[in-house]
Amino acid sequence: MANQSISLKLLLPLLAAILAVSPLAVDMYLPAMPTLAAHLGTDMPMIQNSLSIYLLGYALGLILFGPMADKYSRRKLVLFGIGGFVIASLALPLVSNVEQFLAIRFAQAFISSAATVVVPATIREFYGKDTAKGLSYVSMIMMVAPMIAPSIGSVLLVAHSWQLIFYVLSGYSLLVFILVAKYLPEVVRSQQVQELSxxxxxxxxxxxxxxxxxxxxxxxxxxxxxxxxxxxxxxxxxxxxxxxxxxxxxxxxxxxxxxxxxxxxxxxxxxxxxxxxxxxxxxxxxxxxxxxxxxxxxxxxxxxxxxxxxxxxxxxxxxxxxxxxxxxxxxxxxxxxxxxxxxxxxxxxxxxxxxxxxxxxxxxxxxxxxxxxxxxxxxxxxxxxxxxxxx
Known part of the structure; x- marks a missing residue:
């Protein structure tokens, strides 16, 4: 019972931290785009396309993982999504050409959607008729991420390199992974739920x-x-x-x-x-x-x-x-x-x-x-x- 109450106290900030992964991934590297283009020997439009590639991967991932969140363990889906995001973030600084960068960005977005698609459904499970209240709290906390992300990216770029941005992103997502593993409660499903395709x-x-x-x-x-x-x-x-x-x-x-x-x-x-x-x-x-x-x-x-x-x-x-x-x-x-x-x-x-x-x-x-x-x-x-x- 104690662990469950601790989990519920941390639930909204934890869900906000999960949702913040994608805004951070989109906004943190924006200041480094010119440097990234020069490093990979390509032009700015190709690097800017990585934003569209990310959004495409994210949308396709939602289509696949949404129904899976209704059938399988949501907790495991979050761990899968955040774990894959960590690996992709660690791989991005190692790329040697823009094609590799775009491919990994697509994979990063696609896998991360497995984690974020779970969040609204989890809020609905635990807050019921107060779902809008829970969603508002999570949205309010999460808005800090896109607000500060470009500034963080600028500081990291000046302090070291564009690669450091993705290493810090992987560090953040690893922390979220650990917190999810420790605190995110599993939803107990009804045994009478109909199996649907x-x-x-x-x-x-x-x-x-x-x-x-x-x-x-x-x-x-x-x-x-x-x-x-x-x-x-x-x-x-x-x-x-x-x-x-x-x-x-x-x-x-x-x-x-x-x-x-x-x-x-x-x-x-x-x-x-x-x-x-x-x-x-x-x-x-x-x-x-x-x-x-x-x-x-x-x-x-x-x-x-x-x-x-x-x-x-x-x-x-x-x-x-x-x-x-x-x-x-x-x-x-x-x-x-x-x-x-x-x-x-x-x-x-x-x-x-x-x-x-x-x-x-x-x-x-x-x-x-x-x-x-x-x-x-x-x-x-x-x-x-x-x-x-x-x-």
Whole structure:
């Protein structure tokens, strides 16, 4: 009993540490890209492609490991995923050409998804109706990783080399592996669970009509988030001509807005419920997205765009975490599969943000504001359909 209580006390930080592996793997080596390209005798586009390769490997891994998380030991899947990530991280500094680097990055992402796909399902198992609260806590803790990762990478690069970045990454993941082995509790499965095939598990998730609308909500609100990640450097640095220091401050301010929204959600979701909190976030998102379009249409100063983006990013995160919780609670026996569906569609549509913004590019922030507004509008339609069906 003591060990179980210790495990539960550590559960949310531990799950956040597991999820943080991928953001660290994506962001820590960004400052070293030019050095890496020179070392491997290739150009920057090839090294930049390693990000797309990583996301592809991660998405394909989710498709495979999601249903496996519903059938096999989740604890063993996490150990397999983190263990494989450690080995891949140790191999990356030893590569001699870009092809080897890209192949190992793909393998690193693919294997690591076995660990991360387990996290939302584990939160659902232990927190039940409070799943949104648990997801908010984990997201809030995990956001520290992408915020500090580029700075850590810069320090390691200056202090030694690009290779040290991956050695430190392997050290972090090894520590997570040890903590998982010691503290992560195993989920006790019901003996009456029906044996289902890989395809049958996905059919169950997609056959639920209300869940489909929440899945679209989660997917499209992610498009808004990726639109922000893709466009905000251009918006702040080019359109409004801020300094890099000002940009970093504004970016950090938006991260604080995201964390504040998650903290607010953890305080209120138990009393209000996930559907109500989703609507609160969506209402604020509609107002903020409309304001963002208007201030950029009338070419108002930077301060107005910042004031519109802050509540918009916070409200987007509130919609995302509650829609995910609502999806997971509908599938107690297929939560791993549901997580795979959410993750794959989220990363897949996120990849469209860049091409969409490029297609509508006009040298202003209007395409960015328009894509954010359109995404929020689609989510509003989905949630209105759910409300009409349940009326």
């Amino acid at each position: 890989f395809v049958q598990r996905y059919k169950i998730v997609f056959a639920n009509s209300e869940a489909r609308l929440d899945i679209i909500t989660s997917m499209v609100i992610s498009l808004a988030f990726f639109a922000y990640i893709t466009a905000i450097p251009f918006v702040y640095l080019e359109v409004f001509a801020t300094s890099e220091f000002t940009f970093s401050l504004l970016f950090a301010l938006n991260v604080v807005a995201l964390m504040t929204a998650h903290f607010t959600n953890t305080r209120l979701v138990v009393r209000k419920g996930s559907r109500a909190m989703l609507w609160y976030g969506l209402t604020l998102a509609c107002v903020a997205a409309s304001a963002l379009v208007l201030v950029n249409y009338f070419a108002l100063p930077l301060a107005y765009t910042v004031m519109a983006i802050l509540p918009l990013m916070g409200s987007i995160s509130m919609v995302a975490v509650n829609s995910d919780a609502l999806i997971l609670t509908k599938f107690p026996e297929q939560s791993g599969t549901a997580t795979a569906v959410i993750g794959t569609l989220r990363w897949g549509i996120g990849a469209l943000a860049g091409p969409i913004l490029a297609y509508f590019y006009n040298g202003t922030a209007l395409p960015f504001a328009g894509l954010m507004f359109t995404s929020v509008l689609i989510v509003l339609v989905c949630q209105l359909l759910i409300k009409l069906r349940s009326a």
